[in-house]
Amino acid sequence: MEREVSQALTILVIDDDDRVRALLKDILVYGGHRVIEAADGIVGMKYLEQGTFDMVLTDLGMPVMNGWEVAKRVKCKAPQIPVGLITGWGMQLEEEKIKESGVDLVISKPFQVKEILDAVSQHAGLYSQRRSSLNTLQ
Numbered sequence: 001m002e003r004e005v006s007q008a009l010t011i012l013v014i015d016d017d018d019r020v021r022a023l024l025k026d027i028l029v030y031g032g033h034r035v036i037e038a039a040d041g042i043v044g045m046k047y048l049e050q051g052t053f054d055m056v057l058t059d060l061g062m063p064v065m066n067g068w069e070v071a072k073r074v075k076c077k078a079p080q081i082p083v084g085l086i087t088g089w090g091m092q093l094e095e096e097k098i099k100e101s102g103v104d105l106v107i108s109k110p111f112q113v114k115e116i117l118d119a120v121s122q123h124a125g126l127y128s129q130r131r132s133s134l135n136t137l138q
Helices: 018-030 041-050 067-077 095-101 113-137
Strands: 010-014 034-038 055-059 083-087 105-108
Touching: 010 018, 010 041, 018 034, 018 113, 034 041, 041 055, 041 067, 055 067, 055 113, 067 083, 067 095, 083 113, 105 113
Parallel strands: 010 034, 010 055, 055 083, 083 105
Antiparallel strands: none
């Protein structure tokens, strides 16, 4: 498999399933990115408060704080950060709910390595554009 390394990002991965979280980390590190892992939304939000991230990938169905709530909180703190929602529920998600929560992309399980790396690469550009816009406004 050929590997394209685009801009290296720091990505927060939030998933309560250890195996999925580890797989996502392996894929993203393979793609040249730095990854911080959180086993739930509350820990993820603590990391978000303490660090700087270029993207957040979160599972939808988690106890304590689900992916919708994670997305809303990320957007309240840092609206320029793209949020990807990873779900086994696929196309059953309502477009209105996606927009309302601030989710930028939805990745359905099971996912492929290329799908994850392509989504991250595509949304890295979105982050750069949003960050530039915010800097211009300040």
